[in-house]
Amino acid sequence: MSPTFLVSRTDAIGDVVLTLPVCGQLKQLFPGCRVVLIGRTYTAPVAAACLWVDDFLNLDELLGQPETEQVAALRRYAAAAIVHVFPHKALARLAQKARIPVRIGTRNRWQHWLTCNRLVALSRRHSPLHEAQLNLQLLRPLGYAQTPALPAVAELVRLTSVEPLAPDLQQQLAARQPHQLNVVLHPRSRGSAREWGLDRYGQLARLLHQAGHRVFVTGTAAEGEELAGWLVQHAPFLAANLTGRLSLAQLLAFLAAADGLVAGSTGPLHLAAALGRHALGLYPPIRPMHPGRWAPLGPLAEFMVFDRPGCEDCRARPAACTCIRAIAPLAVAAQVLAWLPLPLNAQRP
Numbered sequence: 001m002s003p004t005f006l007v008s009r010t011d012a013i014g015d016v017v018l019t020l021p022v023c024g025q026l027k028q029l030f031p032g033c034r035v036v037l038i039g040r041t042y043t044a045p046v047a048a049a050c051l052w053v054d055d056f057l058n059l060d061e062l063l064g065q066p067e068t069e070q071v072a073a074l075r076r077y078a079a080a081a082i083v084h085v086f087p088h089k090a091l092a093r094l095a096q097k098a099r100i101p102v103r104i105g106t107r108n109r110w111q112h113w114l115t116c117n118r119l120v121a122l123s124r125r126h127s128p129l130h131e132a133q134l135n136l137q138l139l140r141p142l143g144y145a146q147t148p149a150l151p152a153v154a155e156l157v158r159l160t161s162v163e164p165l166a167p168d169l170q171q172q173l174a175a176r177q178p179h180q181l182n183v184v185l186h187p188r189s190r191g192s193a194r195e196w197g198l199d200r201y202g203q204l205a206r207l208l209h210q211a212g213h214r215v216f217v218t219g220t221a222a223e224g225e226e227l228a229g230w231l232v233q234h235a236p237f238l239a240a241n242l243t244g245r246l247s248l249a250q251l252l253a254f255l256a257a258a259d260g261l262v263a264g265s266t267g268p269l270h271l272a273a274a275l276g277r278h279a280l281g282l283y284p285p286i287r288p289m290h291p292g293r294w295a296p297l298g299p300l301a302e303f304m305v306f307d308r309p310g311c312e313d314c315r316a317r318p319a320a321c322t323c324i325r326a327i328a329p330l331a332v333a334a335q336v337l338a339w340l341p342l343p344l345n346a347q348r349p
Contacts, residue, residue, distance in 0.1 A: 105120070
């Protein structure tokens with residue numbers, strides 16, 4: 001019988017996207033195997049959109065049950081191994097109690113010494129490798145000892161939107177002219193990345209509008225409230241304000257039908273890249289937030305970074321990072337204007 005593998009990544013959307021190569025590589029190492037992704041409620045649509053993931057285990061729902069049922073739930077998978085890509089103390093203890101035969105974690109997490117029986121020497125902070133390459137290092141105990149080049153890893157970062165886009169949104173995107181681009185701007189990061197600045201995004205929206213293209217703004221409902229004044233100010237340059245209107249499944253569907261997205265190192269940037277759309281990330285050069293570690297991966301993914309040694313001075317002032325703000329809106333606009341329009345709803349092969 002083909003083995004089942006549990007892959008645990010219980011943090012943010014972008015981190016889950018960059019864990020997909022682990023799932024894809026398991027499929028290549030063990031043809032016919034079953035891969036179960038363990039994540040939080042809000043990342044379930046990412047799992048549903050990934051060809052490599054056969055099932056999703058909702059950690060929030062699991063931890064809401066009595067411990068005996070938590071252990072029983074893990075045992076029912078009859079998993080050959082669990083890979084703790086992101087450390088979670090409670091889950092690591094549960095996997096041990098469920099007697100999963102192979103439990104893989106990193107050596108630099110003390111709880112893994114108590115709960116895992118395969119420890120991988122892995123230091124992320126100072127590594128020159130991309131996050132997706134680092135995640136693959138955790139497959140060493142399963143016989144995968146390679147460090148593949150980034151283009152090969154990018155081939156395993158694949159998503160396909162599975163939920164139909166709402167008809168009104170589909171009509172909005174379809175209203176473009178043949179020469180026009182539907183460009184999504186995602187200005188906020190919810191604290192997960194350095195932000196370019198609303199003034200910069202405003203200039204970019206104006207430039208793209210003046211060039212004849214259509215600009216959409218996405219974000220959470222809370223971010224929409226924060227952006228209220230900015231949205232009113234820049235309304236003449238926007239095709240639509242979508243903040244607070246899209247579930248994650250609908251965001252996936254919208255990005256899959258748009259031409260591309262501009263954002264910092266956020267979940268939507270990585271989603272757009274994995275969907276095979278244009279994805280332009282704006283980054284600071286400071287480690288470990290630089291694009292060498294967190295660049296989007298996909299056939300049309302790219303990034304811009306203003307590289308100067310002085311960015312270390314911004315470490316204590318993340319809200320006023322002068323390095324990421326030094327990326328000129330005119331340069332970003334020029335990069336976007338080089339994009340070719342993509343077919344609506346074209347799925348990545």
